[in-house]
Structures are given as C-alpha cells and as structure tokens.
Amino acid sequence: SVLIAGSANLDFVVRSHHVPAPGETVLGRDFANFPGGKGANQAVAAARAGGADTQMLLGLGADAAAQVLEASLAKARVHMHVVRAASLATGVAFVCLSDSAENAITVAPGANNALKPEHLPSLTGVSHLLMQLETPVESITAYAQAARESGVQVVLNAAPAQSLPKALLDAVDVLIVNEGELAQVTGITGSVAEALAALTQVKTVVVTLGSRGCCAATGGGFRLQPAFPVEALDTTAAGDTFCGVLVAALARGQDLPEALRRASAAGALACTKLGAQSSIPTTAELDAFLAT
Numbered sequence: 683s684v685l686i687a688g689s690a691n692l693d694f695v696v697r698s699h700h701v702p703a704p705g706e707t708v709l710g711r712d713f714a715n716f717p718g719g720k721g722a723n724q725a726v727a728a729a730r731a732g733g734a735d736t737q738m739l740l741g742l743g744a745d746a747a748a749q750v751l752e753a754s755l756a757k758a759r760v761h762m763h764v765v766r767a768a769s770l771a772t773g774v775a776f777v778c779l780s781d782s783a784e785n786a787i788t789v790a791p792g793a794n795n796a797l798k799p800e801h802l803p804s805l806t807g808v809s810h811l812l813m814q815l816e817t818p819v820e821s822i823t824a825y826a827q828a829a830r831e832s833g834v835q836v837v838l839n840a841a842p843a844q845s846l847p848k849a850l851l852d853a854v855d856v857l858i859v860n861e862g863e864l865a866q867v868t869g870i871t872g873s874v875a876e877a878l879a880a881l882t883q884v885k886t887v888v889v890t891l892g893s894r895g896c897c898a899a900t901g902g903g904f905r906l907q908p909a910f911p912v913e914a915l916d917t918t919a920a921g922d923t924f925c926g927v928l929v930a931a932l933a934r935g936q937d938l939p940e941a942l943r944r945a946s947a948a949g950a951l952a953c954t955k956l957g958a959q960s961s962i963p964t965t966a967e968l969d970a971f972l973a974t
C-alpha cells in the first residue's frame with residue numbers, strides 16, 4: 683500500500699480578476715471552502731487512482747475544520763492515522779485565485795506542525811512512502827530514513843520549495859519537483875539539465891513543467907512526457923494530483939513511462955475543475971480521458 687505523511691489544510695478560496703499585488707486590495711467574487719493541503723490532496727489522488735489501500739499520517743486540531751478534512755479523506759477511503767493536537771488550530775490556506783487561473787497562497791500550518799518523528803505508523807505492507815514539505819522537515823527526514831531502512835520506496839515532493847538537509851535527500855528514491863523547486867533544492871537556476879546533473883544521489887527525479895508537461899531523469903536515462911492539452915480553470919492541486927497518481931501507479935507495478943502518462947493526464951484533468959480535492963479525477967474519469 684501507499685502511505686502519505688503530510689499536511690491537511692482547509693482552503694479558503696476567493697476568485698477575482700487578478701491576484702493582488704503587495705499593498706493592493708481587490709474586490710473578489712464567490713467565496714468557497716475546499717478540503718486541501720498537499721498531503722491530503724495527494725492521499726485523495728492516490729486513493730482515487732489506486733484501488734490499493736491508501737493510508738495517511740496527518741496532524742489535526744479539534745475544530746470544525748478538522749471534521750471537514752476527515753470527512754473528505756474518509757469519503758475517498760483514505761485510512762487515517764491522526765495526530766490530534768487539541769491546542770492547535772487545524773491548518774488553513776488562504777487562496778487568491780485569478781480569472782487567468784493564477785494563484786497566490788498563504789498557509790497557516792497549525793496542527794500540521796504536531797507531526798513528530800515518533801508518530802510514523804507501522805510500515806508493514808507499505809511499498810511507497812510519499813511526503814511533501816508542509817510538515818516539519820525533521821519529521822520528514824526521520825520518516826524517510828526509517829522507510830529506507832525498511833526497504834520502502836521514499837518519494838518526496840519538495841513543495842513548498844526550500845533547501846533540503848543532505849540526510850533527507852540521501853534517503854529519497856524519487857524526487858518530484860517543479861522548476862522553481864528544482865532550483866531551490868539544487869541552488870542552480872536557469873538550466874533544468876544542469877540542476878538535474880547535480881542531483882546524482884537520487885535515483886529518479888521528475889520535474890513537472892506545468893502546461894509544458896514533465897520530464898524524468900533516471901539512471902542516466904531521460905524521458906519527456908508532453909502535457910495533455912486542456913482549458914485550465916484552476917491549476918490548484920494539479921501538482922498534488924500528479925504526485926498521488928504517479929505513486930499509486932508505481933505501487934501497482936506500472937513502469938515509469940506509464941506512471942508519468944497517467945499522472946500527467948490526471949494533472950491536466952485537475953486543472954479543469956475548481957478546488958483541490960474536489961478537482962481530482964477518479965480512475966474511471968482518468969481511463970475515459972486517456973481513451974479519447
């Protein structure tokens with residue numbers, strides 16, 4: 683099975699003509715709440731794509747937001763390992779979304795920071811551990827090391843971008859980054875090829891390129907997967923959908939090219955609907971899209 687260790691946030695989304703510049707106030711339109719957080723989004727994506735059982739380790743407060751997030755994960759049949767931090771607010775994200783599908787996001791992590799190294803559940807039956815960087819990096823590092831020691835494949839989506847401790851990078855089998863994150867992780871800006879060449883300790887590096895698709899470098903090989911053209915309405919969770927679907931495919935034993943193709947199609951579909959978890963396609967929707 684796939685274990686996701688990561689964040690769950692309730693997204694507060696306002697759409698407006700453009701994302702406000704610093705100091706600017708814009709009058710927005712419809713307001714909505716959506717279950718989100720990179721970890722929970724990726725768990726829902728993996729569960730909808732997987733068939734195989736999907737588990738998630740997450741930190742929540744004891745508030746109404748926590749109930750919304752648990753309901754969404756339960757609906758997607760994600761088995762939850764909840765660290766309950768009654769003194770902390772459940773994580774929230776304030777999302778400004780523009781008519782041209784650009785976004786600007788501030789996250790208040792709250793109870794996501796309650797995930798500690800000792801909270802890792804049993805890895806028995808787990809083939810892949812998928813993590814992001816919205817929970818404390820010391821905990822992520824400890825989980826990665828424990829998984830590596832147990833022979834579990836460690837997949838890290840290094841988002842939001844930050845530089846990584848060497849101990850973490852050394853325990854990662856598959857790294858998934860966009861161009862900005864690749865530059866942050868390696869300290870090399872400008873050339874994707876040059877940055878990839880600096881990441882020799884990671885077996886497989888996948889770089890997502892938005893509407894230009896994605897590429898993967900693995901064992902000296904290089905592969906380009908073009909994007910599936912769609913009319914993008916809201917790109918929130920495209921990257922998360924990509925990560926969850928990629929790992930679910932790998933856990934089912936599909937090879938990297940096929941996993942990249944499914945992940946790209948799912949990422950494209952996620953761009954066509956509003957919201958985070960609400961925009962993630964099911965296996966049936968994904969198969970229908972790939973068959974056209």
Ligand code: ADP
Nearest residue numbers: 860890891892893895896914920921946949950
């Ligand atoms: P992130 O949001 O993490 O920066 P990307 O924007 O690179 O991630 O999106 C992840 C993947 O989703 C891309 O590699 C691509 O396959 C798909 N995707 C994203 N935006 C689009 C788009 N506008 N059209 C088609 N596919 C897209």
